[in-house]
């Protein structure tokens with residue numbers, strides 16, 4: 470493997486059109502993210518057709534910007550990595566078709582990256598030429614416990630080495646980010662709930678309501694849908710209505726204090742659900758490192774609870790690398806190449822919207 474290998478990473482699995490150049494799987498040279506989130510706010514969640522259309526408009530300018538910011542021409546790029554799953558069909562298609570075409574035209578090897586693995590690989594970035602990035606001081610060691618907390622996934626994964634891992638457990642219904650988004654909608658807080666709900670919760674008392682923590686058969690499995698329903702029922706009771714009250718009427722009926730207390734009480738149980746199981750896995754498997762990835766990992770409250778409960782120092786990716794980005798995909802692509810994972814055929818690579826770990 471050539472030293473100084475530069476990988477262009479392309480990520481379009483949801484509502485972010487993202488591209489980045491990473492050198493040697495650790496040095497971030499550019500990171501361009503164009504989000505269509507503002508177009509989805511009025512719907513309280515991502516609308517797949519709008520996301521796909523936005524990707525079409527943004528993909529080529531974003532890729533060009535990533536090359537320019539990295540001070541690279543196509544000659545400098547050694548490989549392309551692209552997210553081929555999991556994600557929204559239309560969104561994935563745009564990134565994969567762009568990557569396939571560029572791999573053929575520019576004659577570059579193409580690596581197909583699993584989005585969820587990618588979130589954890591943001592932790593392998595330790596250097597950058599860019600301003601305002603707080604990078605990890607070293608790459609994580611194996612065995613590594615990975616905690617994935619995003620809008621589409623909540624998973625605990627034990628990595629013995631690159632591409633050698635076991636999925637310990639995952640959510641049986643909503644992902645944690647999805648639960649934040651749905652509860653935010655019940656309370657009339659803007660999308661994404663991962664940002665708006667913790668802000669509201671700062672003004673509330675987390676002990677006001679006792680929301681249930683799901684009991685699962687699988688030791689490391691999660692569930693968030695019961696918690697979301699408990700929030701809905703409590704909100705309906707708080708405004709003196711029965712369970713037939715449509716949830717869209719709640720934001721107008723709940724007062725600020727009730728919203729803040731519900732947000733704080735929900736958030737406490739949501740974090741504990743993840744942290745309890747992560748702490749249990751840490752005890753059982755004694756990993757050398759613990760990594761976290763996904764949009765919700767930017768959350769200060771979750772980071773604090775993990776730090777209190779897991780007796781090993783946890784380093785985090787910069788907050789700008791917690792949500793969807795091309796850098797994590799470029800990094801994962803580098804390790805595909807380093808560990809001789811087969812490159813994808815640019816003429817046939819298909820999307821895998823339901824790809825699992």
Ligand code: KG4
Pocket residue numbers: 483618619620621622645646647649650661662663664763764765766767768791792793
């Ligand atoms: O990883 P991500 O960007 O996309 C998926 O792969 O799903 O995660 C999106 C989720 C959303 O549910 C959103 O509410 C949450 O991450 N989120 C955050 C933050 N930004 C987005 N949660 C906590 N803190 C944030 N700053």
Ligand code: ZN
Pocket residue numbers: 584588619620763764792793
């Ligand atoms: Zn993601």
